[in-house]
Amino acid sequence: MHALVVYESMFGNTRAVAEAVSSGLATRMTVDLREVGAAPDEVDDGVDLVVAGGPTHAFSMSRPGTRRSAADQSEGPLVSPGRGLREWIEAAGPSLRGRAVATFDTKIPKAYLPGSAARSALKRLRRLGCRPVAPAENFIVLGTTGPMSDGETDRATRWGEHLAGIELTRTAPPRT
Ligand SMILES: Cc1cc2nc3c(=O)[nH]c(=O)nc-3n(C[C@H](O)[C@H](O)[C@H](O)COP(=O)(O)O)c2cc1C
Numbered sequence: 001m002h003a004l005v006v007y008e009s010m011f012g013n014t015r016a017v018a019e020a021v022s023s024g025l026a027t028r029m030t031v032d033l034r035e036v037g038a039a040p041d042e043v044d045d046g047v048d049l050v051v052a053g054g055p056t057h058a059f060s061m062s063r064p065g066t067r068r069s070a071a072d073q074s075e076g077p078l079v080s081p082g083r084g085l086r087e088w089i090e091a092a093g094p095s096l097r098g099r100a101v102a103t104f105d106t107k108i109p110k111a112y113l114p115g116s117a118a119r120s121a122l123k124r125l126r127r128l129g130c131r132p133v134a135p136a137e138n139f140i141v142l143g144t145t146g147p148m149s150d151g152e153t154d155r156a157t158r159w160g161e162h163l164a165g166i167e168l169t170r171t172a173p174p175r176t
Contacts, residue, residue, distance in 0.1 A: 024160020
């Protein structure tokens with residue numbers, strides 16, 4: 001079983017979540033972890049599960065303008081200086097059809113900031129003919145540049161373990 005984990009991150013928080021999810025998946029699967037700029041536009045046939053995550057920007061997945069705004073708020077180079085998750089999903093779309101997928105995001109838990117990159121990504125993936133294996137998952141940051149809320153990376157590892165379990169169960173050959 002093989003998983004592809006694709007993440008977008010401005011300040012490093014979503015990258016930390018993606019690494020933790022990957023370590024959870026790796027308890028039962030081989031894992032290829034890719035920053036979105038280095039993710040393949042043509043997803044290999046051998047990939048059993050695609051997990052995609054990014055930061056919530058303006059209630060959804062990032063856009064060029066929100067990434068420029070993030071760059072203005074950053075003291076150093078961005079983790080994902082190029083394209084975002086939205087653009088990767090569009091590019092990889094044809095090769096994602098029929099795949100098992102799960103999505104996650106990072107976001108600030110404020111009532112005046114509804115919306116979720118993970119939910120938007122899952123909606124788009126479903127329209128492309130993908131098969132979601134879990135609800136969109138949010139991981140909490142305490143401010144725009146972080147840090148992650150206490151315990152969130154551990155929870156991300158457990159979520160990765162959970163996903164690996166779902167996928168293994170669903171694709172296990174029938175008992176004879
Ligand atoms: C331009 C911009 C817009 C944002 N909009 C939202 C939002 O609508 N809802 C939210 O919960 N967080 C929002 N945030 C906070 C991001 O979710 C936060 O920066 C991100 O989770 C940090 O992850 P990263 O270090 O991987 O980029 C926004 C951040 C930026 C820079």
